[in-house]
Amino acid sequence: MAASGSGGSRADNGYGSQQPRRRRGPGALGTAYLVIYNVVMTAGWLVIAVGLVRAYLAKGSYHSLYYSIEKPLKFFQTGALLEEYLLIAKYLPGIVPSSVVLTAFQVMSRVFLTWAVTHSVKEVQTEDSVLLFVVAWTITEIIRYSFYTFSLLNHLPYLIKWARYTLFIVLYPMGVSGELLTIYAALPFVRQSGLYSISLPNKYNFSFDYYTFLILVMISYIPIFPQLYFHMLHQRRKVLSHTEEHKKSE
């Protein structure tokens, strides 16, 4: 969990933002809860990863792998909503507001993909694009949660830190591509079935076209994704070069 993992790497409190130094850590009990939470989340995503591998080995092909990990995926991805809520409500200490907004976007888009697209439009569940983003998310989340776990315990192996701030370079575009392709694949089915759409006339004088909404969501990736990506690149430069200095001074 992104808490002010006291001591450890000062430039990084989990979300890689400036940490106000005067803020104290969450205390022993709080840290314990956070460690448990992060361990559980790491384990959860590992379960998903293992499930994927096993299903692949069993079936021999990579179609329909979604079904083998559907439930844990929904559970753990939605769990991230709770995490985000706690961040926003400031029950978690040491977080800078700007990063809350960015991570909120990410969590919202993930939950949206999981429930409002993949779960709702059954026909896309066999698409390869689903696998693409599931794999990307799985690897990212395993690294992220183990990063938080180790940070909290003040024993962060450089490998994990490096992985967190480097692998995203490939995983981010991979995930985004998978997400966009999945939404795109869902479009014709949404149009056909009128899913989540309401049209005039009706008592409440309201209309909503889910098809158009999905297209707008896809378009919104264009301004948002580069910002997130460059933010992470910036963080990477800051964090990894900071560690170099630490090492040199030792």
Next chain:
Amino acid sequence: VEPNATIREIRLMFHKLYPRWYPARQSIKLDPKGKSLRDEEILQHLPVGTTATLYFKDLGPQIGWTTVFLIEYTGPLFIYFLFYFRMPFVYGLDERFTSSPHPVVNLACICHSFHYIKRLIETVFVHRFSHGTMPLRNIVKNCLYYWGFAAWLAYYINHPLYTPPSYGKKQINFAVIMFLLCEAGNFSIHVALSDLRRNGSKIRKIPYPTKNPFTWLFFFVSCPNYTYEVGTWISFTIMTQCVPVGLFTLLCFIQMTIWAKDKHCTYLREFKDYPSLRMSIIPFLL
């Protein structure tokens, strides 16, 4: 600089040196992290020694509040008309310039227009602003919000497939009466607030109820103008029975509650004898 110079004079001097930064754009502070100094402050009354160090921060291009309000409120007024008169590009060529068979649609147009005309009149004749300006980029954000929502709700109310309220005339009449009462209330409060600053002073004073019954809400809330404003939009929602209007009302309510709570806290901080019965926006509740 003379010891009895005011911050305003310092700002003017600074502006002469740096023409680019006109006074409204300057934020002058004693401490880089502190609050900006007000125009009326006099140099020798500030906690400085024989030489004072002042920090300057550029607030970015500024625009006057009055200008902002005029632009913000004129937009919705005319945008609504585009939909009411059914311009060809809105509902398609077949429906162009037609009019709705429902009287409530005409009523809604009158009410909506009345509301914004009233706001424009208040901006010019009634409001007295404590800060002269706001940052320029706020106007883009604000206009998008006001104009966008006006377009969105006007679209549905004036749509050829609009459905009038379920409870018919009873619902509409009730809504109209509520609307008028709230508009009158809102106006009364604005006048009362502006009377507090009659001679152009910028000192904050506690507003009190006057002989006007609408101002008696001051017994119960710090910001009855916001209370009445929310009431106006609730009545408009009831009148049109339209979800987008309801959503707009909800957002207005959230925004105004934030402003009201802020104001309420400021009052409590500045005045030790502030009436304890008062809540910020909803009597006894919020």
